[in-house]
Amino acid sequence: MNTRIQVEHPITEMVVGIDLVKEQIRVASGEKLSIRQDQLRQHGHAIECRIYAEDALNNFLPSSGKLLFYREPTGPFIRVDTGVYSGVDVSVYYDPILSKLIVWGENRADALERMKKALDNYILLGVTTSIPYLKAILEHEKFISGETYTDFIPTYMSEWKPPTVAEDSLKAALISVVLNEMNQKAAPVEGGEQEMPSPWKTIGKWEIGMGG
DSSP: OOOOOOSSOHHHHHHHOOOHHHHHHHHHTTOOOSSOGGGOOOOSEEEEEEEESEEGGGTTEEOOEEOOEEEOOOSTTEEEEEOOOTTOEEOSSSOOEEEEEEEEESSHHHHHHHHHHHHHTOEEESSOOSHHHHHHHHHOHHHHTTOOOTTHHHHHSTTOOOOOOOHHHHHHHHHHHHHHHHHHHOEEOTTSOEEOOOHHHHHSOTTSOOOO
């Protein structure tokens, strides 16, 4: 199981270098802060997207089912806090959050571009996720310009519809992802050759639930 959920606050750590939650625990225990205000220096900009198993078109109701395939984005200044993996059952009995995706950039524009690329490379099949909705927010001109207020969602996102994807394109993308995963999981056998795992064992039947 991929259990990389950590106690620290990733946004604060990325731009300031301080584990904010750890400091809060110290104060609650009667200890003093380990750093003074005048020692804090902010560098760059960080953005966090929370990936939920939710249907934005259905009043954000939770989406449950088996996570048929899971691949998270990787690279410099990208962090994913998650506890899910391919094959896990996403239940309706718990909070539908799947992960926290955090990126850092030299400035807000840099961080926005890195987050958009990270979301493009975040593959979750089997349940409906908030990724398309988050991408639409990041690409909205008002969000890009920093005009984000408490009424941003009802004002600019109430008529949102996900982009349509041709079925053939979706299948081609799915096959590409599966083949890549199979190559990564190929196990060496006697004679130095590699045994490729069955795609049915990798994500189950392709025709079942390709949400997200």
